[in-house]
Amino acid sequence: MSDTFIIPTLSTERLVLRAPGLQDAPQHAAFYASDRTNFVGGPLTAELAWRNLAMELGHWALRGFGRWAVTEKGNDTAIGIVGLWHPMGFPENELGWDLFDGATGKGYATEAAWAARDYAYGRLGWTTLTSMIDPRIPGPQRSPLGSAPHLTTTLIMNGLAASKSGATPARRR
Secondary structure (H helix, E strand, O other): OOOOOOOOOEEOOOEEEEOOOHHHHHHHHHHHHOHHHHHHOOOOOHHHHHHHHHHHHHHHHHHOOOEEEEEEOOOOOEEEEEEEEOOOOOOOOEEEEEEOOOOOOOOHHHHHHHHHHHHHHHOOOOOEEEEEEOOOOOHHHHOOOOOOOOEEEEEEEOOEEEEEEEOOOOOOO
16 A cells, blocks of 8 residues: 555546546545446445545545546536556456446447557456446446457356456457
8 A cells, every 4th residue: 555646637539537536526535426337336325425435535545446427528527437447355456437417328338448459458457357237237237348359268166257358469440
């Protein structure tokens, strides 16, 4: 753990991935109050959603990487949280994504996930990455990276299927 840490800002064609902060608490609480969070530990009260947001920042401090708040360029309101994750008990680093209401179906998860993945492989030097996906999640919401050749291995952990991604997959279309 470090006394200080820096969360880099990433940009894509349409999105900004920035440090999560207090300004994101209302969107975070609204997301975690919904039944859409059944697959990610919710629903949660506003107080527990706030603690969850604080946990996202704590992960950056403890691991040196984490998940970013995702916003549309030109609008600082969070539309989701996407990034890198490795809590105690996970077999390896994970790429995870949660898009808030109104942000799904626009390709944002794909765009943000590719940016996070490129950061993991390029900046952090990782060679593999998993995504824990509950098999009960409807198909279109399951994997923003698609089911192309880069998903090479599946494992089951706590009832979740994880697709393992190698560092040299087919690039984005």
